[in-house]
Amino acid sequence: xxxxxxxxxxxxxxxxxxxxxxxxxxxxxxxxxxxxxxxxxxxxxxxxxxxxxxxxxxxxxxxxxxxxxxxxxxxxxxxxxxxxxxxxxxxxxxxxxxxxxxxxxxxxxxxxxxxxxxxxxxxxxxxxxxxxxxxxxxxxxxxxxxxxxxxxxxxxxxxxxxxxxxxxxxxxxxxxxxxxxxxxxxxxxxxxxxxxxxxxxxxxxxxxxxxxxxxxxxxxxxxxxxxxxxxxxxxxxxxxxxxxxxxxxxxxxxxxxxxxxxxxxxxxxxxxxxxxxxxxxxxxxxxxxxxxxxxxxxxxxxxxxxxxxxxxxxxxxxxxxxxxxxxxxxxxxxxxxxxxxxxxxxxxxxxxxxxxxxxxxxxxxxxxxxxxxxxxxxxxxxxxxxxxxxxxxxxxx
Ligand code: GLA
Numbered sequence: 001x002x003x004x005x006x007x008x009x010x011x012x013x014x015x016x017x018x019x020x021x022x023x024x025x026x027x028x029x030x031x032x033x034x035x036x037x038x039x040x041x042x043x044x045x046x047x048x049x050x051x052x053x054x055x056x057x058x059x060x061x062x063x064x065x066x067x068x069x070x071x072x073x074x075x076x077x078x079x080x081x082x083x084x085x086x087x088x089x090x091x092x093x094x095x096x097x098x099x100x101x102x103x104x105x106x107x108x109x110x111x112x113x114x115x116x117x118x119x120x121x122x123x124x125x126x127x128x129x130x131x132x133x134x135x136x137x138x139x140x141x142x143x144x145x146x147x148x149x150x151x152x153x154x155x156x157x158x159x160x161x162x163x164x165x166x167x168x169x170x171x172x173x174x175x176x177x178x179x180x181x182x183x184x185x186x187x188x189x190x191x192x193x194x195x196x197x198x199x200x201x202x203x204x205x206x207x208x209x210x211x212x213x214x215x216x217x218x219x220x221x222x223x224x225x226x227x228x229x230x231x232x233x234x235x236x237x238x239x240x241x242x243x244x245x246x247x248x249x250x251x252x253x254x255x256x257x258x259x260x261x262x263x264x265x266x267x268x269x270x271x272x273x274x275x276x277x278x279x280x281x282x283x284x285x286x287x288x289x290x291x292x293x294x295x296x297x298x299x300x301x302x303x304x305x306x307x308x309x310x311x312x313x314x315x316x317x318x319x320x321x322x323x324x325x326x327x328x329x330x331x332x333x334x335x336x337x338x339x340x341x342x343x344x345x346x347x348x349x350x351x352x353x354x355x356x357x358x359x360x361x362x363x364x365x366x367x368x369x370x371x372x373x374x375x376x377x378x379x380x381x382x383x384x385x386x387x388x389x390x391x392x393x394x395x396x397x
Pocket of ligand 1: 199
C-alpha cells in the first residue's frame with residue numbers, strides 16, 4: 001500500500017497561504033492622528049470598530065502608522081515610545097485581538113521613517129521577529145530616506161518580505177513607495193500583497209492650481225489605469241479613504257486638503273470599491289455621523305470591493321465630464337459606476353452595449369437600494385461629483 005504524504009512541484013504555489021485573498025479593509029492612524037497616537041486611542045478605535053458594526057462589515061485591521069517608535073534598546077530591539085504605549089505593543093495587540101480585530105504596524109526601508117523615527121534597514125530579520133513575537137498581522141513598509149533607484153527598492157522590499165516569511169507568523173506586507181518605481185510590475189514578486197500607486201491622498205476632490213498634491217480625482221485617474229495588475233491576493237492601493245474627515249486638521253489636511261462633501265466621500269467609496277482597492281478608513285470611528293456610517297457600512301458596496309473574482313474595474317468611457325467603469329463579478333453579475341466629474345448635475349443615458357454588455361439586466365442601485373425590471377440601458381440624473389453605482393444581474397428570459 002502506498003501512502004502519498006505530500007505533493008509539491010506543480011502545485012507548490014497552492015501551498016502558500018493567501019494573506020489577502022480580498023483587498024484588506026481596516027482603519028489606519030495616520031490621517032486622523034498623524035504622529036500623535038497612543039494606546040488608548042487605538043483601544044477606543046477597536047471598541048468603536050466592534051460597536052459601530054464596522055468589524056462585522058469586514059473592516060478587520062487596525063494599522064498603527066508612523067510615530068509609534070521609541071528607538072532601539074541595548075540589544076538593538078526596536079521598542080515603542082513608552083509615553084505613547086506605556087503597556088507595550090504586545091499588550092495592545094492582545095487587546096485588539098480580544099476584540100476580534102487584527103493589528104498592523106509601520107516601518108521603513110531606511111534608517112529613519114518619513115516622520116524621522118527609527119526604521120528597519122539592516123534590522124529586517126530582527127524587527128520581523130519582534131513584530132511576529134508581538135502578534136502583529138500586517139506591516140506597512142515605507143520608502144522615505146532610501147535611494148531612488150528601482151533595484152535598491154526591489155532588494156529592500158524583498159529583504160523585509162523574506163524576513164516576515166521567516167518570522168513564523170502570517171504578516172500581510174504592504175509596499176509603500178507611492179508608485180514612483182512602478183511597483184505594480186514587481187511588488188507581487190517581492191511578496192507584497194498590496195502596493196501604493198500614488199502620493200499621499202489629501203482631503204479634497206482634486207488638485208487645484210498652486211497646490212502640488214493629490215485629491216480623490218487625481219489618485220483615481222492614476223490608479224484606474226492599473227487594472228491589469230490587480231489579481232486575487234495582490235492589489236493596487238490608492239491610499240486611505242478620507243470619508244468622514246470633513247474639516248479635521250491631520251496630515252490629510254496638508255497642501256489644501258480642506259475637506260469634501262458627503263457626495264464626494266460617497267464617490268470615493270464607490271470608485272475605490274470598483275477598483276478593488278484596500279478600504280482603509282481614517283476618520284474618528286468613535287464619532288461617525290450618520291452620513292459617514294451610511295457610506296462606510298453599505299454591505300452592497302463593500303461586496304463589490306470584496307468580490308471573490310478580484311477584478312479591478314475597467315474605465316470604458318473616459319470623457320471630460322462622464323466616466324463609466326465596468327467590473328465583472330464572481331456570480332456573473334457586473335458592477336457599473338457612472339461618475340459625473342462636472343460642476344453641474346446632468347442627465348446621462350448609458351446603453352449597456354456601449355460598454356460591451358449586450359444582455360438585459362435587473363439593475364440595482366446599491367446606494368438607494370432600488371431595483372428596476374429587465375433593461376438594456378440606464379438613464380437618470382447624476383449630481384455634480386456623484387458616482388452612481390449599480391449591480392447588473394443578467395435576466396435570461
Ligand atoms: C508617508 C506615507 C504615508 C504615511 C507617512 C508617515 O508619507 O506615504 O501614508 O505613512 O509617510 O510618515
